[in-house]
Amino acid sequence: MATQLESLQNYLVGARWFGGKGRGVEVTGFRRLGEVGSPETEPRVAVALVEVTYTDAEGGSDLYQVPLALYSEPEGRLDHAFVGWWDEDGTWVHAYDAVHDRAAMAKYLQTFLGKATAEGDLHFVSVGGHELEPDAQSTLFSGEQSNSSVAFGEDAVLKVFRKITPGENPDITTHKVLTEAESTHVAQLYGWVESTTDDEVLHLAMLQQFLRTASDGWDIAVASVRDLFAEADLHAEEVGGDFAGEAARLGEALCEVHEQLRESFPSGTAPAAEVAETMTARLTAAVDVVPELADHADRLRRTFGQLAELGELPVQRVHGDLHLGQTLRTVAGWKLVDFEGEPAKPLAERLHPDSPWRDVAGMLRSFDYAPYAVAESSPEDDPDVVEQRRHRAEEWAARNKQAFLHAYTGTDGLSHDQGVLVAAYVAEKAIYECVYEARNRPNWLPIPLAAIARMGVP
Numbered sequence: 001m002a003t004q005l006e007s008l009q010n011y012l013v014g015a016r017w018f019g020g021k022g023r024g025v026e027v028t029g030f031r032r033l034g035e036v037g038s039p040e041t042e043p044r045v046a047v048a049l050v051e052v053t054y055t056d057a058e059g060g061s062d063l064y065q066v067p068l069a070l071y072s073e074p075e076g077r078l079d080h081a082f083v084g085w086w087d088e089d090g091t092w093v094h095a096y097d098a099v100h101d102r103a104a105m106a107k108y109l110q111t112f113l114g115k116a117t118a119e120g121d122l123h124f125v126s127v128g129g130h131e132l133e134p135d136a137q138s139t140l141f142s143g144e145q146s147n148s149s150v151a152f153g154e155d156a157v158l159k160v161f162r163k164i165t166p167g168e169n170p171d172i173t174t175h176k177v178l179t180e181a182e183s184t185h186v187a188q189l190y191g192w193v194e195s196t197t198d199d200e201v202l203h204l205a206m207l208q209q210f211l212r213t214a215s216d217g218w219d220i221a222v223a224s225v226r227d228l229f230a231e232a233d234l235h236a237e238e239v240g241g242d243f244a245g246e247a248a249r250l251g252e253a254l255c256e257v258h259e260q261l262r263e264s265f266p267s268g269t270a271p272a273a274e275v276a277e278t279m280t281a282r283l284t285a286a287v288d289v290v291p292e293l294a295d296h297a298d299r300l301r302r303t304f305g306q307l308a309e310l311g312e313l314p315v316q317r318v319h320g321d322l323h324l325g326q327t328l329r330t331v332a333g334w335k336l337v338d339f340e341g342e343p344a345k346p347l348a349e350r351l352h353p354d355s356p357w358r359d360v361a362g363m364l365r366s367f368d369y370a371p372y373a374v375a376e377s378s379p380e381d382d383p384d385v386v387e388q389r390r391h392r393a394e395e396w397a398a399r400n401k402q403a404f405l406h407a408y409t410g411t412d413g414l415s416h417d418q419g420v421l422v423a424a425y426v427a428e429k430a431i432y433e434c435v436y437e438a439r440n441r442p443n444w445l446p447i448p449l450a451a452i453a454r455m456g457v458p
């Protein structure tokens, strides 16, 4: 029978949210932080922290959270979430990933409501005075996510963080500040779960308002592109699903969020030369993962070289990994989600004040992605149709980028410095995407690679 560590390793490497895919890994440690709800009633819900050590040349280690629902008898309905058998005080129990189990998640809800307690080093914090619906049933969100989100009815969402880094989680602290500032562009924060280790906080989960009427920004954009491709003779502004109005509203929303973040978190300036140096170093590292980037490296370095000339850059708290998939359209306007920053960066770096142009560039890249992703997923042999689509894709991307930028800046064009900033941050994001796609969705690697090939130097 597999040991606890072997079982956890097998489960982890197959999980969508595991960020160490493609690397040599070994589970080297396991710590139980505490239990959610009463240990008297099944399932017992144990929150485990798993240490993963990388055995490849890069080395290092990470901590992953796996909340476990422990049952004395097998639960067939949870077979897909089976982690392993556990020896609990001399009794063998069946351990399942708790986010898949309504009975286990009900214990989380009851603990937030103060009707159950958390044992060990686990603390449930509630803020904002929202009255949670006590009988709401949990549903795990499906989809490609870095964490696991569970909706409680249509009332609240609990996001269980998977990769845990000691220190504040910017998703919680940014939502807290924007909720206090009464921002209309985020879901309100209702609470969180934390623990402490070596005097440092571990943020384990975040509870927030469920956005009932939300449609994913990426899905709306993709539908708009499909409309356009279906009407080959028409321009973007002539087809039903034109996105430019939404792109402009997204620009306004981001501008407001940036203003609020600037007022609420430390801000200042950073030497452009240092920022450019970091971008260049990331490019060098990316070429090792995606050798095709080497053909464009000189041009990209020149783009970063131009950034280096800009003196000091204003920096502040930003989103850090903004793209259309992090935006939700509701009847009350656009909401931005997931303020954790770029998953590949160490936490300390994600907490540093950064340039707001990073978020702007993230959205611009997403406007570029949408039409090419639609083309990629609907291959076409007829060269005339291919050419027509390429033309339409460029038109769609340019139209939405312009609408977004116009609304964000409040001006018709970009100044010289803004142009240099946008070019550098867009290039850096596309390089990051090449690495991301190579590791996660190799079929999509051509999308950011082709975008880099199209980029000029400002």
Ligand SMILES: Nc1ncnc2c1ncn2[C@@H]1O[C@H](COP(=O)(O)OP(=O)(O)O)[C@@H](O)[C@H]1O
Pocket (backbone or CB within 6 Å): 141, 144, 145, 146, 147, 148, 149, 157, 159, 187, 208, 209, 210, 211, 212, 214, 216, 325, 326, 328, 337, 338, 339, 340
């Ligand atoms: N407050 C919310 N209400 C409803 N849906 C949400 C809410 N927050 C996020 N989502 C949905 O859950 C998905 C995953 O959320 P996200 O914060 O991006 O998680 P992850 O860090 O796992 O990527 C989002 O794409 C969005 O569709």
Ligand SMILES: O=P(O)(O)O[C@H]1O[C@H](CO)[C@@H](O[C@H]2O[C@H](CO)[C@@H](O)[C@H](O)[C@H]2O)[C@H](O)[C@H]1O
Pocket (backbone or CB within 6 Å): 144, 145, 146, 218, 321, 323, 324, 325, 338, 342, 343, 362, 365, 366, 367, 369, 370, 433, 436
């Ligand atoms: O949402 P995450 O924080 O997990 O972000 C990662 O995954 C994204 C893909 O799901 C990735 O975004 C890239 O693909 C999007 C389309 O799926 C596109 O809209 C984005 O512009 C593009 O960057 C993101 O980069 C990555 O960090």
